[in-house]
Amino acid sequence: MEPLKHECGVAMIRLLKPLDYYQKKYGTWMYGLNKLYLLMEKQHNRGQEGAGLACVKLAANPGEEYMFRERALGSGAITEIFSTVQSHFKDLTPEQLADAGYAEKCLPFAGEVYMGHLRYSTTGKSGLTYVHPFLRRNNWRAKNLALCGNFNLTNVDEIFARITAMGQHPRKYADTYIMLEQVGHRLDREVERLFNLAEAEGLTGMDITHYIEEHVDLANVLRTSSKDWDGGYVMCGLTGSGESFAVRDPWGIRSAFWYQDDEIAVLASERPVIQTVLNVPTTSIRELQPGQAIFISKAGRLRTVQINKPRELRPCSFERIYFSRGSDMDIYRERKLLGEKLVPSILKAVNYDIEHTVFSFIPNTAEVAFYGMLQGLDEYLNEEKVKQIAALGHNPSHDELERILSRRIRSEKVAIKDIKLRTFIAEGNTRNDLAAHVYDITYGSLEPGVDNLVIIDDSIVRGTTLRQSIIGILDRLNPKKIVIVSSSPQVRYPDYYGIDMARMSEFIAFKAAIELLRDRDMKDVIAAAYRKAKAQADLPKEQMVNYVKDIYAPFTDDEIAAKMVELLKPESVRAKVQIVYQPLQGLHEACPHHPGDWYFSGNYPTPGGVKLLNRAFIDYIEQVYQF
Missing domain, CATH: 3.60.20.10 (Aminohydrolase, N-terminal nucleophile (Ntn) domain)
Structure with missing residues (x-):
């Protein structure tokens, strides 16, 4: 986004x-x-x-x-x-x-x-x-x-x-x-x-x-x-x-x-x-x-x-999810599969209520994953139709068959990217107000108060646009529930190999984990991770260990995602909001030849990645805490 x-x-x-x-x-x-x-x-x-x-x-x-x-x-x-x-x-x-x-x-x-x-x-x-x-x-x-x-x-x-x-x-x-x-x-x-x-x-x-x-x-x-x-x-x-x-x-x-x-x-x-x-x-x-x-x-x-x-x-998996042109035949297939693999989690999020759910995507990079998601949903619905027809016995009526066969996955282009903000726009509240209009919506695309809205994106890194624009603008459609779906796993760690993601404070997943530790009176986990990171600061990079993993270890993916919603959902939003992420296993199954997943797992391919992560974590903690 x-x-x-x-x-x-x-x-x-x-x-x-x-x-x-x-x-x-x-x-x-x-x-x-x-x-x-x-x-x-x-x-x-x-x-x-x-x-x-x-x-x-x-x-x-x-x-x-x-x-x-x-x-x-x-x-x-x-x-x-x-x-x-x-x-x-x-x-x-x-x-x-x-x-x-x-x-x-x-x-x-x-x-x-x-x-x-x-x-x-x-x-x-x-x-x-x-x-x-x-x-x-x-x-x-x-x-x-x-x-x-x-x-x-x-x-x-x-x-x-x-x-x-x-x-x-x-x-x-x-x-x-x-x-x-x-x-x-x-x-x-x-x-x-x-x-x-x-x-x-x-x-x-x-x-x-x-x-x-x-x-x-x-x-x-x-x-x-x-x-x-x-x-x-x-x-x-x-x-x-x-x-x-x-x-x-x-x-x-x-x-x-x-x-x-x-x-x-x-x-x-x-x-x-x-x-x-x-x-x-x-x-x-x-x-x-x-x-x-x-x-x-x-x-x-x-x-x-x-x-x-x-x-x-360790080829970069973000190449497949986000950066490279989707016109490559392998990348196109992989992005579709990323969307398809999210279907079980999506169905669970909407309580399997297909009839009252509209599916869409954030333009433009998530479009291919959206097609894969629709394909997976169609397959699920076809299986349901087969079960329902079989349950009717050998002589179903025309009306019964028509009722079953007429069920469809409801897809709409709900979000429209409207403008690109320019750097000369004022900072502060004025800029935030303008940022809320980066996206527009297709009014009348779902039934207010009745339909869920599932909208897929390729990644959620900082959450800025979610908070400033997406969630609020989608809420104008008055959905019963908004489900934001990420075709990639939770981005938890900086990249040091050519992508501009280098500061711990940027990641909404990291912020959520820190907040959960505070909420549950587990600040000692933060202090312990900091001490271990600080103790290895002068070691050769080949001997360094990723202790930022300790910050995430006490929590499930769902717990961190739920905390993200608390941090990102504007107070004015009426709909229930849920964020669903691609499991790490789903990423590797969809992109088997690009196992470079350090953004999500913290498993850096080179010692230098761990060294720079260690430095970034120490800098973050020393700016925020007094240890």
Whole structure:
């Protein structure tokens, strides 16, 4: 209901033919640039705070620019950066614009290697300097590096201390800058190694440059620079000499997919994006495996290499529930199954009163789960009809059959997303009053005082929109009972791998558990968890334990959900309200290949996640309590 800040999105393109080939076949040498625009626009859901692109020309002469970058801020950043690129071509004659040779020699962004990025800040740091791709410039073409990624490192402090002890001086204390320095440092060493080999073979001048660019081994660069990275990431990069690469974290937390034919090689954060942009079948697209990297050489040769040993597989389940496009065939099926698995709990919540219940969804991300819920309800109702018909005996009357067969699941589009609040709106009560109008309702969609209203959402994290808008606006329909259904389990723990959920105070589930401990005079549980967390604050992250689990341990899911209702239900609401959550088991049954569930279970895939959780819990307790 309240939008999570999404993970970032990446896109890479390597043209495998000369620009003139695309001019002749597709009528434009901008084929790669146009495909990059589509790949980025189709992933716009993953980033609305900024966007950037980088391009490398493979055949530039000394003294000619060969590496280009454009970045912009805001939800319109994609349009802005591509408009800026196109502005370089606006004064060309039609003949010049159709001349691939002229473009390759004279025009910026007329290259064969492209990389794009969509940014959503997960650190609170903003501004153009934090928008990817990041550049590391050098007078040697092979040492130039552009990096972008979908990631969050949990051990930035350790890496920063290590590389500064070596004498490096990162420009900023941010994981992207630090990763840029690490990869750049190892790239420098690799180029210098090859320079010495070339000299030893008697090469001089440009022959040395060509030798370096033909032999550079980026697999070795990534092995040495990424071995200590703790976190979830897909990191993409280009070198000035035309090498491109992408590497995935060894836990498989973040995802990436790639495709290659004889014309083009492409990588993106989501599979259906590649399917749509290139019009290729699912079966032709491959997933980058955990710990694996993909490399495309200056000559256009593609290879995959296992860079880091795969760890326990923990791909992010929130990708399936919320972030990725539902047009992916597997994600669509999984989201439907998430809705279907909630049916037993929903029926219990409405006391099996199908005749007097209207089913709906919160637009727009919960729509697919809604269809799955309806399918499960239809199956339940059909089973009930079979039982009722069988109970009539062998000669039921027409009226009896008609009465049974006419029973239907009642579904309506009850909630309508009406406006998007802007940041310039006043704070305080004025803002809260306006927030109540983010959603509107379809009046007359249920019978007042008689019908229950069941409305499904994909997740309930903070509960802000529930409290400020949803529950109150739904109550205007005067339902007997409002059942809010979450297709995901209770979000209890922060994420530290690329989603903007990092503070304990944000989670309504955590607030509910703390309130229950207070209500039941169990504050000693809070104090004990704090003491244990504080005692391990200086331990190596590998030895840390998640003691926040102790906060939830005394209570059932239903008890916490009931407390959430108390915290979220406005006093003016007349209807009875209940919140129903997906059980953790239901999540794993619906998404069996994405077991990364740390948001719900607290089982972090890396030691760095536990370390940052420990710090967040200590900070929360010390701000609220005096221990």
